[in-house]
Amino acid sequence: MRCSLAILAIAASVAAQNSTSNTTLASVLTSNSNLSNLTSLVTSLNLVDTLSQLTNVTILAPSNAAFTKFMNSSVANTTLGDKGLLTALLTYHVLNGTINSSQIASMPTFVPTHLTNELVSNVTDGQRVEALNSSGTISFLSGLLTNSTVTQADITYNNGIIHVIDTVLEPPQDVAETAEAFNLTAIVGALTTLSLADIVDETSDLTIFAPNNDAFQAIASVLSNASTDTLKSVLTYHVIPGKVLYSPLIENGTQTTLNNSTLTLTVANGSVFVNQARVVTPNVLVANGVVHVIDSVLNPGSNATAGSNSSTAFPNATSASGVPFTSGVPTPTSVASVPSQVTAASTTGSSSSAGAAKAMATGMFGAGVLFAGALLAL
Numbered sequence: 001m002r003c004s005l006a007i008l009a010i011a012a013s014v015a016a017q018n019s020t021s022n023t024t025l026a027s028v029l030t031s032n033s034n035l036s037n038l039t040s041l042v043t044s045l046n047l048v049d050t051l052s053q054l055t056n057v058t059i060l061a062p063s064n065a066a067f068t069k070f071m072n073s074s075v076a077n078t079t080l081g082d083k084g085l086l087t088a089l090l091t092y093h094v095l096n097g098t099i100n101s102s103q104i105a106s107m108p109t110f111v112p113t114h115l116t117n118e119l120v121s122n123v124t125d126g127q128r129v130e131a132l133n134s135s136g137t138i139s140f141l142s143g144l145l146t147n148s149t150v151t152q153a154d155i156t157y158n159n160g161i162i163h164v165i166d167t168v169l170e171p172p173q174d175v176a177e178t179a180e181a182f183n184l185t186a187i188v189g190a191l192t193t194l195s196l197a198d199i200v201d202e203t204s205d206l207t208i209f210a211p212n213n214d215a216f217q218a219i220a221s222v223l224s225n226a227s228t229d230t231l232k233s234v235l236t237y238h239v240i241p242g243k244v245l246y247s248p249l250i251e252n253g254t255q256t257t258l259n260n261s262t263l264t265l266t267v268a269n270g271s272v273f274v275n276q277a278r279v280v281t282p283n284v285l286v287a288n289g290v291v292h293v294i295d296s297v298l299n300p301g302s303n304a305t306a307g308s309n310s311s312t313a314f315p316n317a318t319s320a321s322g323v324p325f326t327s328g329v330p331t332p333t334s335v336a337s338v339p340s341q342v343t344a345a346s347t348t349g350s351s352s353s354a355g356a357a358k359a360m361a362t363g364m365f366g367a368g369v370l371f372a373g374a375l376l377a378l
């Protein structure tokens, strides 16, 4: 059962408050000139009181510089002027729990937020944001691995804590939009061709292992000869239903897939393997779960595991010159960039200092635009 902001507000009003330090959210917002754009936005949405009354929260407050970048993005194009989407965007910036900067470690954590509206985000207990400390820099990664770095930490007020961030969070988008932004055109095409897009988009709490284009290309001969039923079974073998497994939570063991088969997960030498495939980009948040990009296609009929050569799952396959399933799939003009430290080690937040250029989304977030009116019922 999801809590609406209104219900939480009622709960908050009966909660005890600390009378010896009573700095209100409104006073923090108005006294910080770097947050004037956020203050205007919250005021224009009539949400100052509702936000102020939420207890035990962490607010990620985009600075004016963050808003300036946001205004020039294509996300702003669809979001601004739509009160429902703006409200959903704002709730994604409200984390459940008071988390000060010293609690954020190099091992990433996936913190639940108040973005619980099913029309935008279908993750039980609220969409997550990834929090990590890389060599003393605290950042939050959101949809498309967008990097929001904390520029001012630990501003406390009576009901919670505020961290100022340099980039507006990106609400996770659906699987196809996200895959396209990472140039994973083969899986986008496969989901469409095999009519699997709806089930993948409309089921909550999924963990999806998405093979990259090279992986599909390497087994092109098998794909071109397989029946539709076989292909569906291969694709659904890449999805774990009912569990959102962020990579730090992945342990050695087996998991049941959407086609009721079994995957073997292995964590070895700082890498995560699913059967024989290695996770090359972990923890890409999507509207209804998480995507991990892998380097080879999984075969439900194979027992290949970590350490096997990537070709062992389909031993007789040969590649082709083109990327399978991509006819009709638009080639992205810009591709989301992956922070190098995200690709390097998925189980620890290791120390490379590479920054991630902000990837501007090409679409709106999730199904939100279609149902924007309904979002006002938060």
Ligand SMILES: *[C@@H]1O[C@H](CO)[C@@H](O)[C@H](O)[C@H]1NC(C)=O
Pocket: 018, 019, 020, 021
């Ligand atoms: C109230 O806040 C003050 C100052 O932050 C702190 O010292 C005190 O322990 C708090 N009291 C309660 C009951 O939380």
Ligand SMILES: *[C@@H]1O[C@H](CO)[C@@H](O)[C@H](O)[C@H]1NC(C)=O
Pocket: 017, 018, 019, 022, 024
């Ligand atoms: C804190 O301040 C607000 C606004 O001034 C007031 O409404 C509220 O009652 C105060 N709370 C406490 C516990 O003093």
Ligand SMILES: *[C@@H]1O[C@H](CO)[C@@H](O)[C@H](O)[C@H]1NC(C)=O
Pocket: 036, 037, 040, 064, 067, 071
């Ligand atoms: C953001 O704040 C700056 C500085 O106060 C102001 O010039 C600008 O118009 C504001 N932008 C929006 C979108 O409110």
Ligand SMILES: *[C@@H]1O[C@H](CO)[C@@H](O)[C@H](O)[C@H]1NC(C)=O
Pocket: 077
């Ligand atoms: C928003 O996007 C549409 C379609 O791409 C475009 O025609 C329009 O000019 C854009 N508006 C702004 C304010 O960027």
Ligand SMILES: *[C@@H]1O[C@H](CO)[C@@H](O)[C@H](O)[C@H]1NC(C)=O
Pocket: 056, 096, 097, 098
């Ligand atoms: C605050 O929220 C966190 C995370 O939801 C929870 O673990 C903790 O118990 C809450 N604390 C209070 C005082 O409600």
Ligand SMILES: *[C@@H]1O[C@H](CO)[C@@H](O)[C@H](O)[C@H]1NC(C)=O
Pocket: 003, 096, 097, 112, 113, 114, 116, 125, 126
């Ligand atoms: C916040 O977390 C608590 C448990 O720690 C949970 O009961 C509550 O529903 C969560 N609130 C939201 C808005 O997700």
Ligand SMILES: *[C@@H]1O[C@H](CO)[C@@H](O)[C@H](O)[C@H]1NC(C)=O
Pocket: 183, 213, 214, 323, 332, 333, 334, 335
């Ligand atoms: C996307 O992938 C295709 C096929 O692997 C490649 O030809 C193309 O250059 C890539 N596009 C970008 C923008 O990286």
Ligand SMILES: *[C@@H]1O[C@H](CO)[C@@H](O)[C@H](O)[C@H]1NC(C)=O
Pocket: 118, 119, 122, 201, 202, 203, 204
């Ligand atoms: C959210 O997930 C549930 C359970 O999988 C599903 O029944 C529901 O239709 C989904 N909602 C949306 C808006 O996709």
Ligand SMILES: *[C@@H]1O[C@H](CO)[C@@H](O)[C@H](O)[C@H]1NC(C)=O
Pocket: 260
């Ligand atoms: C899944 O497989 C198990 C064991 O092979 C079987 O007992 C169960 O009925 C299957 N469930 C579905 C939904 O096919």
Ligand SMILES: *[C@@H]1O[C@H](CO)[C@@H](O)[C@H](O)[C@H]1NC(C)=O
Pocket: 252, 266, 267, 268
């Ligand atoms: C997981 O399995 C790998 C490979 O068998 C092994 O090296 C590693 O120690 C195992 N990890 C744990 C925590 O058992």
Ligand SMILES: *[C@@H]1O[C@H](CO)[C@@H](O)[C@H](O)[C@H]1NC(C)=O
Pocket: 303, 304
């Ligand atoms: C995998 O299956 C093949 C053929 O069924 C068998 O020869 C091999 O021993 C199996 N390998 C493992 C690790 O179970």
Ligand SMILES: *[C@@H]1O[C@H](CO)[C@@H](O)[C@H](O)[C@H]1NC(C)=O
Pocket: 132, 134, 137, 139, 141, 147, 148, 149, 339, 340, 341, 342, 352, 353, 354, 355, 356
């Ligand atoms: C986010 O960007 C900052 C500043 O560019 C950088 O120091 C930090 O390492 C980046 N974080 C991640 C996880 O990529």
